[in-house]
Amino acid sequence: MPQVKPTALRFYGSFNVVVAGITIVNSSQCHLKFDSCQGVMVHDVTISSPENSLNTDGIHLQNSKDGGLGLVQDERFSNIQVSEVQTPIIIDQFYCDERTCSNQTSAVAVSGVQYENIRGTFTIKPVHFACSDSSPCSGITLTGVQLRPVQIPHYRLNDPFCWQAFGELYTPTVPPIACLHLGKPAGNNLQSYHDLC
Structure with missing residues (x-):
């Protein structure tokens, strides 16, 4: 599905997640996404993306x-x-990421x-x-x-x-x-x- 840009790292329906000590560079969409998760800890993470990227969401919480x-x-x-x-x-x-909300x-x-x-x-x-x-x-x-x-x-x-x-x-x-x-x-x-x- 080329029209859907990939997220560099996504956790879905996860429990007691620890993300630490990683670097994510120039993701096409969100860099780090948590969807329907519980008990999330994120520390010492580096996210790098140019200011003019199509999408520069660093950490995206979604539930x-x-x-x-x-x-x-x-x-x-x-x-x-x-x-x-x-x-x-x-x-x-x-x-809302639609044209009319x-x-x-x-x-x-x-x-x-x-x-x-x-x-x-x-x-x-x-x-x-x-x-x-x-x-x-x-x-x-x-x-x-x-x-x-x-x-x-x-x-x-x-x-x-x-x-x-x-x-x-x-x-x-x-x-x-x-x-x-x-x-x-x-x-x-x-x-x-x-x-x-």
Whole structure:
């Protein structure tokens, strides 16, 4: 199927996965994908892809069923170096890769996502947390995040973006991520499902 670009490394329906000490260069699609997995730990991974690649997804977490129900919980991204990445840190509960997308009100619940020692450069926006009104993201923590802008012609730099994203900054970030709501969302919208990632 030549129209389908391959993912360099994909784990599907896996439990207690540890990915460490590998380098992935110039994948045609996502570099590293976890689909319907539980108990995932990723550390000391190098992902390299030119900024003008057709797709530069580094680590792609995917776990959807029946329109996007599920739970992403207790994930940690640590010791990651990025270079000239459009948006290095993204949680997007409204993601749609089609030309026309309907506005989704239900979303995979996201909680307990840790970003530790994420450093490097970006070309558009350092952080994009777009969470659902009905299922806000909670427990997002950032420690040692230092992302500096790189001016590229015809690119417009944007500030960090947060919508319904709650958590804590354990250390000051570069640039400052003032849009993250401190604490927890009002009410507990997290749900529990058997298919965790």
